[in-house]
Amino acid sequence: xxxxxxxxxxxxxxxxxxxxxxxxxxxxxxxxxxxxxxxxxxxxxxxxxxxxxxxxxxxxxxxxxxxxxxxxxxxxxxxxxxxxxxxxxxxxxxxxxxxxxxxxxxxxxxxxxxxxxxxxxxxxxxxxxxxxxxxxxxxxxxxxxxxxxxxxxxxxxxxxxxxxxxxxxxxxxxxxxxxxxxxxxxxxxxxxxxxxxxxxxxxxxxxxxxxxxxxxxxxxxxxxxxxxxxxxxxxxxxxxxxxxxxxxxxxxxxxxxxxxxxxxxxxxxxxxxxxxx
Numbered sequence: 001x002x003x004x005x006x007x008x009x010x011x012x013x014x015x016x017x018x019x020x021x022x023x024x025x026x027x028x029x030x031x032x033x034x035x036x037x038x039x040x041x042x043x044x045x046x047x048x049x050x051x052x053x054x055x056x057x058x059x060x061x062x063x064x065x066x067x068x069x070x071x072x073x074x075x076x077x078x079x080x081x082x083x084x085x086x087x088x089x090x091x092x093x094x095x096x097x098x099x100x101x102x103x104x105x106x107x108x109x110x111x112x113x114x115x116x117x118x119x120x121x122x123x124x125x126x127x128x129x130x131x132x133x134x135x136x137x138x139x140x141x142x143x144x145x146x147x148x149x150x151x152x153x154x155x156x157x158x159x160x161x162x163x164x165x166x167x168x169x170x171x172x173x174x175x176x177x178x179x180x181x182x183x184x185x186x187x188x189x190x191x192x193x194x195x196x197x198x199x200x201x202x203x204x205x206x207x208x209x210x211x212x213x214x215x216x217x218x219x220x221x222x223x224x225x226x227x228x229x230x231x232x233x234x235x236x237x238x239x240x241x242x243x244x245x246x247x248x249x250x251x252x253x254x255x256x257x258x259x260x261x262x263x264x265x266x267x268x269x270x271x272x273x274x275x276x277x
Contacts (some may be wrong), residue, residue: 014120024028045116046248049082070252074103076111076121078177081140081199081241084220085273089265096261100254105176113246121244122262124178133250137264140273142183144230145221157230160188167194167212168201183215184235218275229275236275241266 021197025063028043077086082104090102092273105111114130126134146164148169151157155165168191171177175198177182184191195211197203207214213230214236221227243262271277 004095014208022268024173030090032211042115062238069097069254069257072101072103073254073258074105075117075258076105076107076113076118076123078122078124078200078241079106080204080217081122081219082106084204084217085267085269086262088156089107089201089269092265093258093261095253103256107127113244116246119245119249120258123244124239124241126242129242130244131247132244133247134242134244137240137262138240138270139271141218141236141237141242141275142185142215143218143232143275144213144235145207145227146230147208147210148228150210150225151228151230152210160234163191163213163230167192168197168242169193169197169212169214170205171203172198180239187215187235219269219272222272222275222277232275 016028023040023044025040026038027044028035029038039088075082086104087195093100093102105118107118107121107123113119113121113132122137126136146166155162157163168184170191170193171181173182176182177198184193195203195206197206199215203214204216204220206212207216208224208227216227219257221229243259245255245259
């Protein structure tokens with residue numbers, strides 16, 4: 001907060017204390033994870049966000065079209081999509097908006113937009129609650145992959161039945177970000193899973209090392225020719241990412257800049273996302 005306001009932490013603390021005294025209400029409480037809003041702070045938050053939106057609108061109108069966008073935008077994003085896709089597109093965003101600072105939070109488990117843990121979130125499905133504006137960002141595809149070396153040194157795979165003789169890498173069931181990510185049981189009943197991880201990036205690296213077969217995002221694989229799709233015409237999983245923004249900050253210029261950039265990137269990289277590159 002101090003960095004965003006361009007003041008030191010002592011000044012922020014003094015201003016918050018003055019506001020609490022003025023309102024005769026405690027707005028923050030300290031926890032082991034840092035400061036969190038109290039019940040009174042939660043009630044005040046929507047009004048503060050409306051003030052921020054109004055201020056940004058005035059700045060956009062008065063400043064003109066050539067005004068450089070500034071500020072911080074925190075984006076909650078699935079680990080695989082963030083580290084294996086979006087991270088490679090960041091130089092283009094920085095070139096467009098050099099004064100917008102991006103923060104990425106891996107939200108495979110859950111990121112609360114209502115508590116402002118992030119300004120935008122990308123999720124595996126459309127949220128069914130909250131004052132959010134949600135839209136489908138993009139479809140993407142996953143397939144079974146293994147290294148050429150693994151396939152050359154194990155029994156050949158010509159049908160799904162042949163998969164029963166192979167080792168698989170997958171999620172730890174109780175730590176899977178979403179039940180829909182437990183695809184293997186739909187592809188092969190009771191698969192022989194000999195390595196599990198809560199991290200899709202760990203699963204990717206283990207597959208790349210030749211440990212076994214796993215289901216991977218097509219967008220993460222196309223730069224690694226040693227990874228080979230298995231039964232690609234028969235085993236193809238399609239899912240969607242959704243982009244979500246709190247209603248109160250949806251129209252902020254910096255939020256719209258990030259949202260528009262994400263939409264443009266997934267449109268231009270559609271073939272990569274769908275494994276058609």
